[in-house]
Amino acid sequence: MVTAIETDKLIKRYGAVTAVDGLTLRVEQGEIYAFLGLNGAGKTTTIRMLLGMVKPTAGQVRVLGASLPTGDRQLWNAVGYLVETPHAYPELTVRENLEVMRRLRPGVEPAAVSRVIDRLGLAAYADRRTGTLSLGNQQRLGLAKALLHTPPLLILDEPANGLDPAGIVEIRHLLLDLARQEGVTVFMSSHILGEVARLADRIGIIHQGQLLQELDVAELERNRRRRLIVRAHDGRVALAVLLNAGFAASLTADGAIELTDNAAIERPDEVATQLVLAGHPPTRLAVEQEDLEPYFLRLVGLDRAGPDV
């Protein structure tokens, strides 16, 4: 089976700025691959190189087996895409904007326009000029353009951008259905790790143009730090009890006791027993998994006093 997307030591420089720096990745057919990074990490530049909009300074790109740049425009029949914030012709209606795309993709039957309007929940806005649409509906229209010709490969830049929480769930289910039921390959970029973890099979983390880590979602779960949080009426005494019992415990800023050793995380009942026997029963005992965001920030080295993301 042909690999859906392959890049080999991809580099893109704009003058002195290196936007993408030696990126090698491989996306197999039928998988949902999330490309995760902060703003300016190189996600959109990579996507533009995958779509032949920007030429690499060095390295190679292969999409569905075809090396870019390719003279074979038919390759793009197999690719649907959304790059950055979607834009449409503001004086044309939703239906007309999709009709424009249909005409420029020969072979797509007229009924495809109505079908994709229904699929993306745009029926109520079909005859409205796109200049009057909300950001969420502009996003839906952008996704509709990508899905119009039912391509086997979708390249989507921040597909959840601008959607409300219900819209995010809806699009997540849509993409999962496409991948699971129809075998569509989805390559998507995002800067929201929580969203990506619910959707992707594999995640590539890009920072400053370089691929820092590539992992499956199961691996991500394993890599996230876990800790046992204990609260007691007298936290200091309870801490002393646990330290005496040989646990690696410390007091957090808000007065809770944090235990990070596996013995404690795997057997919280042991910890509770020690405290009860010492006459300081816990008022709270919980195993917490590191949030995805801190994990991501830790990975990109922004976990201490970094900028807001």
Add this chain to the structure above:
Amino acid sequence: MYNLAPAVWVELLKVRRSRMPLYTLLGFALAPLAGGFFMIVLKDPELARRVGIISAKAQIVAGAADWPTYLGFLAQATAVGGFILFSLIVSWVFGREFADYTVKDLLALPTPRSSLVLAKFIVVAVWSAVLTAMIFVIGVGVGQVVGLPPAPAGVWGPGTVVLAITAGLTIALVTPVAFFASAGRGYLPPMGAAILVVVLTQIIAAAGWGDYFPWSIPALYAGIGGVQSLTLSPISYALVGATGLVGVIATLVWWELADQPR
């Protein structure tokens, strides 16, 4: 040119849905109206002075209130005003894709970029030609209203041909503006280039080299210097053709090869 006809359909849809055709028609309609005004003045300059439609200090250009003069005025207006107006059309047709950020949707399609660019040029040419035809029709109406004497035989044919050829030469010369709209990614760079060309045209024509500066040639052909248009050499026409071709090729090459990072 794979899928060219649908690409032309798409461009025509964008034009039909916009207000630009109306605005450009209103702008260009000034030409026959201004021509009508001059015809009224030329019919009876003294009367025009007395009723105050021209100042006592007005210099009346030599000419008669008749159809050849009026059609000649329309051709000259097409060469000068038409260039600015057709440049505006090119700037909109090409520059809007960048100003509205819609260009990214056109770059990874089975329809080649060259077909999209050619479709745009075709629509620009048709739009400009239709505008010229409309000012001709409006001009005929205005000429009737101001009471120009009936034209003798042999006036309409040559007058119409000169207007049509002037429009054709002017349309050919706006293709480089498309390159500036594309490479400049918007409206201002192409309009800046068009205004610069108009200024250069004045200077070069005044220096007497107008025959060899492509953008002077339509106005010279239309007889703006009061000189018979037939004195232009084939080199002048070839220069116009070459300029048009260079504009088309430069735009095509830019769309095919330039990075599109926005």
